[in-house]
Amino acid sequence: MYNEKKIGRVTGVLYLLVIFCAGFAQGVARESVFIAGDAIATANNILSNSALFRWGLVTDLIAFSTDIAISVLLYMLLKSVNKPLALIMACFRLIAHPGVATVNLLNHAAALKVMESNGLASQFSQVQLSELSLFFMEAHHLGYILAGVAFGIHCFLLGYLLMKSNHFPTILGVLMMGASFGYLIESFGFILIPEYKVIFGWIVGVTAALGEVTLAIWLLVKGTK
Numbered sequence: 001m002y003n004e005k006k007i008g009r010v011t012g013v014l015y016l017l018v019i020f021c022a023g024f025a026q027g028v029a030r031e032s033v034f035i036a037g038d039a040i041a042t043a044n045n046i047l048s049n050s051a052l053f054r055w056g057l058v059t060d061l062i063a064f065s066t067d068i069a070i071s072v073l074l075y076m077l078l079k080s081v082n083k084p085l086a087l088i089m090a091c092f093r094l095i096a097h098p099g100v101a102t103v104n105l106l107n108h109a110a111a112l113k114v115m116e117s118n119g120l121a122s123q124f125s126q127v128q129l130s131e132l133s134l135f136f137m138e139a140h141h142l143g144y145i146l147a148g149v150a151f152g153i154h155c156f157l158l159g160y161l162l163m164k165s166n167h168f169p170t171i172l173g174v175l176m177m178g179a180s181f182g183y184l185i186e187s188f189g190f191i192l193i194p195e196y197k198v199i200f201g202w203i204v205g206v207t208a209a210l211g212e213v214t215l216a217i218w219l220l221v222k223g224t225k
Contacts (some may be wrong), residue, residue, distance in 0.1 A: 029056020182207030
């Protein structure tokens with residue numbers, strides 16, 4: 001018989017690791033070099049900060065690999081509430097980050113690769129390479145948005161299971177459902193009305209911080225009730 005408190009605390013530690021690594025990759029490694037609509041400036045930033053850009057790739061890989069363990073641990077903690085639903089919840093998390101988001105990192109790597117490739121430099125101008133690099137950056141962002149659909153569904157199911165469980169306070173479930181709507185609003189909003197993407201970014205930033213950070217800290221401190 002496994003100790004649920006220990007599993008809860010391990011899940012909390014891993015969740016905070018994911019939040020830190022993914023936050024660094026998106027908020028520092030990519031956002032600090034990306035200049036919207038300026039391919040040359042973005043490409044120059046990537047080249048001059050290539051080490052930081054590579055660290056963004058590494059920390060994302062750490063985050064998405066860790067999410068595999070978190071998916072299993074959350075299933076173990078919540079399967080007593082509803083086993084089939086807990087399994088579906090875990091699968092959506094596996095699809096979102098270890099699946100879609102990990103493959104999407106090919107676009108992150110390609111944005112740097114095209115700028116460093118001597119072979120391409122002999123066939124394309126610097127402006128063309130910069131435009132190609134920016135294309136991969138934008139493709140990565142779209143891939144991130146698409147992964148957010150599966151992750152939003154995961155957060156909704158997780159929130160529901162937390163609310164139904166006797167081992168967790170109801171507020172955690174409510175906050176995770178809020179995070180779910182944040183992710184889904186950003187994903188579908190970006191696709192349908194991209195001109196409001198900054199607003200959608202703020203929505204998901206606030207709701208995800210409230211839901212995921214609160215859950216991670218509660219798990220770290222309490223484990224379970």
